[in-house]
Amino acid sequence: MTALTVARRGLLVLGLPAVLFTVWWFATAGSTDFYFPPLATILESFGKVWTAERLLSDVVPSLLRLAAGYLLAVVVGVGLGLVVGMRRAVRDVLEPVLELFRAIPPPVLIPVIMLFAGIGDTMKVLVIVSGCMWPILLNTVEGVRAVDEVLGDTCRSYGITGVARLRHLVLRAASPQIVTGMRQALSIGIILMVISEMFAASNGLGFTIVQFQRSFAIPEMWSGVLLLGILGFLLSLLFRFAENRVLAWYHGLRRAQRNP
Amino acid sequence: MTSPGLTPVLAEPAGTDSGPGGAPARRGPLPVAVLRGLAGLAGLVAVLEVLPHTGLVSADYLPPASETVRTLGTLLAEPAFWTALGDTLTGWGLGLAVAVVAGVVAGVVIGSVPVLRAVTASTIEFLRPIPSVALIPVAVLLYGTDLRSKLLLVVYASFWQVIVQVLAGMQDVDPVAEDTARSYLLGTWGRVRHVLWPTALPYVMTGVRLAATVALILTITAELVIGAPGLGHEIAVAQVSGAVPEVYALVLVTGLLGVAVNLAARAVERRALHWHQSVRTEVTA
Numbered sequence: 001m002t003a004l005t006v007a008r009r010g011l012l013v014l015g016l017p018a019v020l021f022t023v024w025w026f027a028t029a030g031s032t033d034f035y036f037p038p039l040a041t042i043l044e045s046f047g048k049v050w051t052a053e054r055l056l057s058d059v060v061p062s063l064l065r066l067a068a069g070y071l072l073a074v075v076v077g078v079g080l081g082l083v084v085g086m087r088r089a090v091r092d093v094l095e096p097v098l099e100l101f102r103a104i105p106p107p108v109l110i111p112v113i114m115l116f117a118g119i120g121d122t123m124k125v126l127v128i129v130s131g132c133m134w135p136i137l138l139n140t141v142e143g144v145r146a147v148d149e150v151l152g153d154t155c156r157s158y159g160i161t162g163v164a165r166l167r168h169l170v171l172r173a174a175s176p177q178i179v180t181g182m183r184q185a186l187s188i189g190i191i192l193m194v195i196s197e198m199f200a201a202s203n204g205l206g207f208t209i210v211q212f213q214r215s216f217a218i219p220e221m222w223s224g225v226l227l228l229g230i231l232g233f234l235l236s237l238l239f240r241f242a243e244n245r246v247l248a249w250y251h252g253l254r255r256a257q258r259n260p
Numbered sequence: 261m262t263s264p265g266l267t268p269v270l271a272e273p274a275g276t277d278s279g280p281g282g283a284p285a286r287r288g289p290l291p292v293a294v295l296r297g298l299a300g301l302a303g304l305v306a307v308l309e310v311l312p313h314t315g316l317v318s319a320d321y322l323p324p325a326s327e328t329v330r331t332l333g334t335l336l337a338e339p340a341f342w343t344a345l346g347d348t349l350t351g352w353g354l355g356l357a358v359a360v361v362a363g364v365v366a367g368v369v370i371g372s373v374p375v376l377r378a379v380t381a382s383t384i385e386f387l388r389p390i391p392s393v394a395l396i397p398v399a400v401l402l403y404g405t406d407l408r409s410k411l412l413l414v415v416y417a418s419f420w421q422v423i424v425q426v427l428a429g430m431q432d433v434d435p436v437a438e439d440t441a442r443s444y445l446l447g448t449w450g451r452v453r454h455v456l457w458p459t460a461l462p463y464v465m466t467g468v469r470l471a472a473t474v475a476l477i478l479t480i481t482a483e484l485v486i487g488a489p490g491l492g493h494e495i496a497v498a499q500v501s502g503a504v505p506e507v508y509a510l511v512l513v514t515g516l517l518g519v520a521v522n523l524a525a526r527a528v529e530r531r532a533l534h535w536h537q538s539v540r541t542e543v544t545a
Contacts, residue, residue, distance in 0.1 A: 012379055012382070013381075016379050016380055017383055089296065092292070092300075093300035093303070096300055097300045097303075099519060101515070103522055104518055107477065107484050108484065108511050109511070110484070111511075112507060112508070114499070115320075115321045116321055187389065190391045190393075191392070194396075195393055198396070199485070210397060213397035222398075224394075225398060228394035232390045233386055235389070
């Protein structure tokens with residue numbers, strides 16, 4: 001019985017991907033189309049191109065820049081968000097400015113940041129920070145703003161103030177919103193990681209893929225697209241794992257509220 | 261206000277309108293907030309104006325605000341600017357429209373057939389986080405700087421925003437309403453029209469709003485990186501030719517465009533959901 005349900009689940013989860021993969025495999029099997037090489041060829045070049053050496057020289061620097069920019073954006077975004085969210089006057093003053101900054105499509109800041117920071121690692125990290133910061137910042141502001149008033153009053157009457165209040169009340173209460181912002185920021189961060197490297201770089205995933213495309217190394221290019229896809233998927237998986245740990249209390253609360 | 265929704269979990273209204281948390285935000289008289297906001301904007305302009313004059317930042321990198329505005333004025337007089345703006349808006353609008361229609365249709369079909377939903381779930385979860393910029397090289401090879409390469413990126417990125425929200429909305433259907441519809445012998449179409457669609461509409465609107473923003477980002481990215489005609493391309497050209505004030509002026513334009521898209525999407529959302537709890541309570545508050 002249980003074996004059957006497991007098999008059923010496995011079929012549901014893996015069925016369609018397997019079908020799509022097979023279709024792709026056979027549809028392109030004898031392909032002579034220059035732009036759509038057979039999947040077999042792509043996979044073969046995947047193994048050849050993305051060796052350990054290549055991963056170390058191109059993928060790791062990209063990921064390190066992403067990590068640096070993303071973490072910096074989280075720190076700055078949450079920090080500023082707390083300040084802005086807790087003071088009504090500050091929020092009123094800054095809100096239109098922040099809305100404007102958030103509305104600027106992040107990639108257009110690359111030319112501007114290149115003016116200041118050249119084309120090195122600093123530029124790429126700054127680009128990622130400048131794009132990832134706004135969703136985190138604005139969501140933190142919203143989260144801080146929506147802290148339950150009764151809880152706030154309770155904390156006050158128990159004399160919980162300062163850092164303790166920040167840690168146990170404000171950050172906790174705002175964390176579901178902050179995580180939402182962080183999730184938005186992650187996908188923006190990946191986009192910016194790739195694009196900043198397409199602009200000007202000497203290594204990195206985006207750089208390598210564009211290099212393949214410009215030299216018409218089509219199977220290699222496809223393998224890069226594939227790798228980027230896998231990377232995006234893995235990062236979102238990692239994020240969900242972290243979220244489920246950090247927000248376990250929140251999801252549990254929601255479940256309890258839904259089925260009392 | 262800015263964020264309900266990327267995740268189905270947080271998109272549900274239960275968290276937002278429970279208890280007294282949300283209401284007091286608008287307690288103060290509105291004009292004060294507006295005045296403060298204007299002061300904030302004025303402060304930003306002042307800082308941008310003064311910084312280059314103090315020498316802290318070279319005026320070569322950050323032209324004074326007055327110069328940026330002057331450049332913007334001359335840009336506005338040029339037909340080339342309006343052509344570029346038109347190109348950008350065309351790519352954005354077309355891409356968004358295709359993504360919304362495709363997302364809603366696919367979402368409703370998948371969402372109303374449980375088997376389809378179970379079978380496609382893993383595929384959607386896998387395809388959704390794939391960064392659309394991964395498709396840039398493919399788009400360049402296939403379509404060059406054509407409008408189609410822009411559309412490929414825009415549609416891919418926005419489609420997932422819509423379909424995920426539609427699916428979340430379809431799942432949220434009240435079982436009692438569903439059973440009632442069944443016992444009144446509503447057909448499949450009738451149930452979709454009168455039960456599923458009204459339930460899903462708030463989610464759809466959230467999806468459309470998110471997709472509108474994402475579509476603009478991807479349109480301009482495509483122009484910037486691929487060189488398809490539009491505002492992004494103008495920025496790239498200005499940057500390469502060292503026309504710094506123009507870069508800033510164009511960046512400002514894209515920002516204003518983003519604000520306009522945001523406001524328009526919210527207005528559409530309000531209109532479409534004027535009957536819905538979340539909008540009604542917001543109006544009375």
